Amino acid sequence: MMSEEQQEQLMRKRKGDGKRFEEEEERLDIVDLSGMSMDSLPRPCLNLTSICKLNLSNNNLQSIPESLTARLLNVVVLDVHSNQLKRLPNSIGCLSKLKTLNVSGNLLQSLPKTIENCRSLEELNANFNILTNLPESIGFDLIHMKKLSVNSNKLVFLPRSITHLTYLRVLDARLNCLRALPEDLENLINLQVLNVSQNFQYLESLPYSIGLLVSLVELDVSYNKIATLPDSIGCMKRLQKLSVEGNPLVSPPAEVFEQGLHAVKEYLGEKMNAGHRSPPKKKSWVGKLVKYGTFNAGHVMRGGSEHGEREGFIISEFRSIEGLASPRYTGMFSARRLFSPSR
Known part of the structure; x- marks a missing residue:
């Protein structure tokens, strides 16, 4: 429960005085209840459908009522980072207008499958949780996603459906337990930044399709267990930054990396071309x-x-x-x- 002092802080944050408080609530669009050390949410006394942005970050919340989320029909931004949440309400699937969801810094082991109904979602930040998986079909429904951040979790695999996120620009999956990346990455035609670093002893190889990411500018695969980079990286014309330190790389050799990114791409390009030369013609059966x-x-x-x-x-x-x-x-x-x- 909230103390009297917290109640006063809440009143100030809503920018209302004692006489006009209720009138102010009726046209309230942004509610900021961050950093108030709340263990639970107060009983709502305002029209929840009028809220477009709700900030509940930096509290001690362990749960969010299903009934509250279900009434946030017009919320566009929901920020609940840095709490003690162990689960998100299933009613989050009712937020059809939600574009930004920040659930980082909690105790989430999974995301509700209903999140797939948030079809307007453009940015999802689930960093610093204990996620072991993502909803299998997350990429089939959240087609407008532009930024997906799931670093510092316990993910073993990324669902193959994320290759359907054709609007995705940033994918941050570092500091997990990834053992492999999905094939068909070339479908991510707008991806500019890919970070799968610090999966340490788990990630041993990269799919060939990683070199077919036509818009990729930054690629960070540092501190993994990768011995060979795919030759297809030699085709990445827009790539400007490649981080590979902390890997037991054999190909390309260290002396090539010392010459810079251009030399690496040239080396891999020549290696790829050599591998695709026409084989000698077979002798005729005649x-x-x-x-x-x-x-x-x-x-x-x-x-x-x-x-x-x-x-x-x-x-x-x-x-x-x-x-x-x-x-x-x-x-x-x-x-x-x-x-x-x-x-």
């Missing part, structure tokens, strides 16, 4: 048949040899398939003739 004397109907003289050794089958001029199928040539391709031993 040649094998000739070698083993399967085609033995014709004779060619070697350098005017008197012995007339057989080298291969020859048709001196072009003939249509109809012509070759005539009685004159049918016997030439019979199974008995083709596979009979050489005489």
Whole structure:
């Protein structure tokens, strides 16, 4: 419960005097209850549907009532960072206009699946929690997301659906337990900053698709267990910053990194091109048949040899398939003739 002093602070924050307090509440759009050491929320005495921004950060809140969240129908910004929250209310899915959600610095182990209904969400900050996973289909519904920050958690994998966040510009997943990144990262066509550093002994490789992030400017993969960078990074024309320290890198070698980012991209580009060179043409199966004397109907003289050794089958001029199928040539391709031993 709130003390009398906290009640007075609340009154001042709402910028009302004793006589006009209720009138002020009716047209209130922004409510700031941050830093008031609240253990629980006061009983709302204002029209919750009029709030567009609610700040409950830096308190001691352990829960948010379902009934309160369900009535914040017009809230655009909700900030509850630095509390003691162990869960978010399922009714958060009612916030269809919510664009910014800050739940960092709490004790959240998961996010409610209903968060997928916040289809206007553009920025989600869930840093410094104990998240072990994200909703599996989060990327299918939150299609307007521009910034996703989930650093300093216990995430093992990122859901594959995040590759559908085509408006995403910043993805911060450092300081987790990531063992791999999703494939198909090339779908994140607007991603500019990707930070998956400090997953330490867990992250050992990067997907090839990471080099196909056409808008990426900054890539931080430092302090992982990566030995080889994908050759596709050589294609990243807009990349300006690459951080790889703290990895047991073998390719590219250290002397290449000492020459700067341009040298790294050039090295990887040349390596990729070398790997995509056309393989040598396979010898024709006809040649094998000739070698083993399967085609033995014709004779060619070697350098005017008197012995007339057989080298291969020859048709001196072009003939249509109809012509070759005539009685004159049918016997030439019979199974008995083709596979009979050489005489």
